[in-house]
Amino acid sequence: MMREIRFGIIGCGLMGREFASAAARWLHLTDTRAKPRIVAVCDTNPALMGWYAEHLGPMQQTTDYRELLANPEVDAVYCAVPHVLHAELYPAILAAGKHLLGEKPFGMDAAQNATIMAAIAAHPNLIVRCSSEMPFYPGAQRVIDFVKSGSIGPILEVEAAFLHSSDINPQKPLNWKRMASVNGEYGCMGDLGMHVLHVPLRLGWRPETVTASLVKRVPTRPDGKGGTLPCDTWDNATITATVPHADGAFPMVLKTWRIAPGEANTWSIRVLGMNGSAYFSTKQPRQWQFMRYTAGGPQAWATEDLGYTPLFPAITGGIFEFGFTDAIQQMWAAFIDELAGGDAHGFPCASPQEASAHHAVLTAALQAGKTGQSVKVAYA
Missing domain, CATH: 3.30.360.10 (Dihydrodipicolinate Reductase; domain 2)
Structure with a gap:
């Protein structure tokens, strides 16, 4: 049976739905080591979360990202929030021991990016990547x-x-x-x-x-x-x-x-x-x-x-x-x-x-x- 990696999504807007769609269509790929399963979603707008449960089944739904990060069922997080929040959320995700794929630009400015880079350096066991799909x-x-x-x-x-x-x-x-x-x-x-x-x-x-x-x-x-x-x-x-x-x-x-x-x-x-x-x-x-x-x-x-x-x-x-x-x-x-x-x-x-x-x-x-x-x- 293929290995399953359990994901939480923080930010349930346009790009969060794109990831959910990609995960739901994982059978489209013919040569993968593992597959994603979305087990938790978080957004400050509760109205956005129902779409995920409707299409993917029961899952944790919360307006507080700390509750999602405390969920032991979550292995990795996709974070798609406004740039000003990156410097707060990305280090918190890593501190919770979750792998991260975060939206660009990884901080609103160079100072916020430095904060994120310090958090990444403090957690070398975690895989962290930045979203950029066009080169694929x-x-x-x-x-x-x-x-x-x-x-x-x-x-x-x-x-x-x-x-x-x-x-x-x-x-x-x-x-x-x-x-x-x-x-x-x-x-x-x-x-x-x-x-x-x-x-x-x-x-x-x-x-x-x-x-x-x-x-x-x-x-x-x-x-x-x-x-x-x-x-x-x-x-x-x-x-x-x-x-x-x-x-x-x-x-x-x-x-x-x-x-x-x-x-x-x-x-x-x-x-x-x-x-x-x-x-x-x-x-x-x-x-x-x-x-x-x-x-x-x-x-x-x-x-x-x-x-x-x-x-x-x-x-x-x-x-x-x-x-x-x-x-x-x-x-x-x-x-x-x-x-x-x-x-x-x-x-x-x-x-x-x-x-x-x-x-x-x-x-x-x-x-x-x-x-x-x-x-x-x-x-x-």
Whole structure:
């Protein structure tokens, strides 16, 4: 019988439901060491918890996360709460002896991240990972493998982007992600920065200096009660970094945009080099593009149709298309494989160290954007 890992969920909103859906569809995967079972949920809004019991059966339901953490039936926790709560909840989860997959950015700012990192260091027996699902798309994995193979040669430029369009509507009601007191002063960078930095950091591309263009286009939003409130976070950020490399430093452009006209939810990675180039975007989820170049030869992009070829095999036929819910499940498969003693098929979820490094980049970018200067990144 397959090993079962019992989970508690703190934060029962959108992403909590995505995890519950992934857990309920675990039979979709064909080669896993263990499976998750959700045994407890917690949210300050009791109305959100009923959905879990209705679809997954009886479980602990509480509005106090301390009660969930005291439950001996809970082995691991998925925590998806506003950024301002990370520094309180993540250390508490670890102190209770629970493994953790936490939502990015692992703290509202660098100081809160340092608090979380100290708690992680104090509990080396626990596995802690940061949520970042987009690199689990097969096309993203092909780009990563292409770079690791040495096919790129000297790098000319890297661009990583995560683009939304939902905030282009100025009448969209304010939520916590538009409030610096809850989301953090990073704004869009805090919410989307781990997405664009996960692959570059995994490949060893650590920015040395950054400049940044920060855009704030919607100063107020409806409060849902007939009035308006300040919308005091950055809407868009374009970070240009200089990355040291053995073949020579190269520029890296990181885009975290919440007002990107026409983009519902687009993640992309582009790597351009002297010997080869590679590109993947979730706009074309079943394809990736690459180019191999030899001196004097043709410069021609090739497009490969990948179909359904995930990191963790599944029942879906290879002719079909991979999507967002598949990426979520693949991320969870990687985390649970580690909990069961595996190596996540060679691609673990984002590490706390990568989350800490991304905080260093965002802190420097925030300063650069506010001052108009180039800022050196100070890693912990």
